[in-house]
Amino acid sequence: MRTTKVYLVWSDHSALLWSDHSPARLEYPMRIALFATCLADALFPESATSTVRLLERLGHEVVFPPKQTCCGQMHVNTGYQAEALPLVRHHVEAFERGPSWDVAVAPSGSCVGSVRHQHAMVARRYGDESLATRAEEVASRTYELSELLVDVLGVTDVGAYYPHRVTYHPTCHSLRMLRVADKPLQLLRAVRGMTLIELPAAESCCGFGGTFALKNSETSTAMLADKMGNVLSTGAEVCSAGDSSCLMHIGGGLSRLRSGVRTVHLAEILASTEKIGSNA
Incomplete structure (x- = not known):
């Protein structure tokens, strides 16, 4: 029998009853902390700014814990767990000591998969039970964008308009670690003006996997070729996904082919309201 943890989370204005099994759907404006990620900060800021614009359009307040930096996922995945421990501690402290928030x-x-599945594990491996408990509390309120919208806010139609032919690549971590299932597709199906085209073999990996693409370049390239072939077979103008890392990998391949197919983060599509496809 599954045991469901319940947390009482205090914000500036109310208390929320919380469950890690079936998140409560919340009706009033929330205070949402943006966990921006390294790739958004360094290479793809549009994914973060679009997330902020979307949530504010839905009536929520977005705050930014200013001390946040790398969550340590790259270190853990590459085998440097001891080196990841200070980053885990820093992430937890950044979100504990920053502005108050209901969810991140x-x-x-x-x-998000790293925060949920790796942070407490790393802390316990090196004997810091206090940090592990604090990491679990932060993780229990941290969501990927489609999870937050569908599971917590109870929204599938965010009022977006994006008049393009789009196919969607569900990323490995979102499917296999977070189990977001079809939540991104629920959101995309409600976007006005958009034609959503099913991607063949959608759940197959694009071949990125962080340093996997470097250490196993031939295998990664073969996987990417399969993914690009499936994307091109749809006739879509845009390939979307919820992870900038996968979009970087797929987009690089499509660019080298001079395919004309663009890669656009899910957040950018959901934030778009202009008939010309602008995110303004």
């Missing part, structure tokens, strides 16, 4: 959101399934 990241435009990345892989980074």
Whole structure:
């Protein structure tokens, strides 16, 4: 029998009853902390700014814990767990000591997966039970964007308009670690003006996997070729996903083919309201 943890989370204005099994759907404006991620900060800021614009349009307040930095996922996945421990501690402290918040959101399934599945594990491996408990509390309120919208806010139609042919690549971490299932597709199906085209073999990996693409470049390239072939077979103008890392990998391949197919983060599509496809 599954045991469901319940947390009482205090914000500036109310208390929320929380469950890690079936998140409560919340009706009033929330205070949402943006977990921006390294890739958004360094390479793809549009995924973060679009997340903020979308949530504010839905009536919520977005705050930014200013001390946040890398969550340590790359270190853990590459075998450097001891080196990841200070990053885990820093992430927890950044979100504990920053502005108060009800939930946190990241435009990345892989980074949220790291916070949920790796942070407490790393802390316990090196004997810091106090940090592990604190990491679990932060993780219990941290969501990938589609999870937050559908499971917590109870929204599938966010009022977006995006008049393009789009196919969607469900990323490995979002599917296999977070189990977001079809939540991104629920959101995309409600976007006005958009034609959503099913991606063949959608659940197959694009071949990125962080350093996997470097250490196993031939295998990664073969996997990418399969993914690009499936994307091109749809006739879509845009390939979307919830992780900028996968979009970087797929987009690089499509660019080298001079395919004309663009890669656009899920958050950018959901934030779009202009008939010309602008995110303004």
